[in-house]
Amino acid sequence: MKTLDKLHQHGAGGVKAPSGATSPLSVSGLSVAYQKKPVLRDVTFEVNEGELIGVIGPNGAGKSTMMKAALGLIPSISGEVLVYGKPCSEQRRLIGYVPQRESVDWDFPTNALDVVLMGTYGRLGWIRRPGAKEKAEAMECLRKVGMADYADRQISQLSGGQQQRVFLARALVQNAKLYFMDEPFAGVDAATEKAIITLLQELKKNGKTVIVVHHDLATVQQYFDSVLLLNVELKGFGPTSRVFTQDMLQHTYGGRLAFLDHTIAAGATEAHGGVSL
């Protein structure tokens, strides 16, 4: 437990941004309750700029809830969220968001380009419609996710992975500094997984901070700089090499993960040897 606390403090205190004013995301004491029981209790952490951060935890641990509450999409019962030192509501332009793919009905009368254009609405104001400039930007983002050929395609005719990439392109066109992605790797094909990870690397290279809800333990070490372990409470936060350990995962998941040893070993080889699944 001692090491856990130390790690926790290390993450929460932050090495590079002790003031909190410059951190892309600083969350303190965030709690959310849907019915009687809190689904998220007193979560405090502060992320470093330019990192890829994986949010890990068992089903029902409140990973999506934490993300939505941090974004102000659902009400929290306590806590403060600062984005670059200011409340989230004042920093909308700096935030990009990729919701879960299943959260929308894809049989909506629109095409891929049009969905990506929705990412430009934030800077268009109330009345103005997206014009030639926005369309060019949206096409560029579709190209980045390898979907340029599908711009005119009705969205229900896209595969799950392609739909996910359209959502990513929509977040890209927001041109934000801090990105929230809710399970972007869920149920996608290998090509899409590769496209997403290339994109994440590029975002990181450009100094963006990306927070990703993730469930595949085997790829955590390979993908993320920092890991946030969550199970209703914050179970650990810090650099992947220090937090993504057998002990910490056991602590997060309870005794339910017998295969952890194997997973971490495999993940480590993968990260070092570059063997893809």
Added chain:
Amino acid sequence: MNNFFAMLGDPNMRWIFLGCMLLGLSSGVIGSFSYLRKQSLVGDTLAHAALPGICIAFMLTGVKSIGVFLVGAAAAGFLATFGISFITRHTKLKQDAALGIVLSSFFGLGIVLLTFIQHGDYGNQAGLDKFLFGQAAAMVGGDVITMSVISAVLVGICSLLFKQFKLISFDPGFAKGLGYRVGLLEQLLMLLVVVAVVIGIQAVGVVLIAALLITPAVSARYWTNTLGIMVTLSGMIGALSGGLGAWISSSVSNLPTGPVTVLAATLFFAASVLLGPERGLLAKWLLRQKVKRSYHAEREVRIAEAMKGESVS
């Protein structure tokens, strides 16, 4: 056809015809968003809930005017939506059950009040009973002018805020993330549904007005994969249904306009289900036949080649 031109010759009938088309247009436009937000039945509930609101507004003021009715219907609609969300939040009931309870209780109250008005001494009550199934012929020029103004405002709001309405219909979570006041926009859409219901109440009636919110939108979806076109088409189908309803009901004595209008809209729906490209039954059948034919053709070629190969060896 003679009948049609004779009708247009009568200035009063011309007003009525125009009014019915306008209300079809408005409900077609706003109904598209309700349908895509899977809120079609909320429109039905709001329509039925409008009846007691209108009755109370009439009892309080003694005036039969669209403006007064709009206030009454909006208040009742607000109460009804509040009731629905109260029931779904505080009981274990799902939304469909909550809608059913609210719809029937408000409508029951409306009928009681309506009977009360007809037997009480409200001098100007003639025609209020027509609000059940609609009687377009009861409309006068002034009503149509009010309806035109309200329809223009409704269509204007929908085109100005098209971007917002589209986004909250497709992905309200993302809209919130952009900083949109999604709750407020949803309330506005709800209010516009109430507006469409009220301007349709004289011509189509509270019982069937929901059909004009749902049927044109569902029909339009069969013809296009673009929201803008769908909304426009839905408005046109609504306007045509309204026009047809007014024409037919005015040429048969005592035929209420509402049912005829709804039957006209249903005709458009049937045609769309059958003939719509891609989604239509005929298009699907043709596609299946085509796939079947090309598969068999390919198979025959394969078999022929295999046999050729065998005979050579």
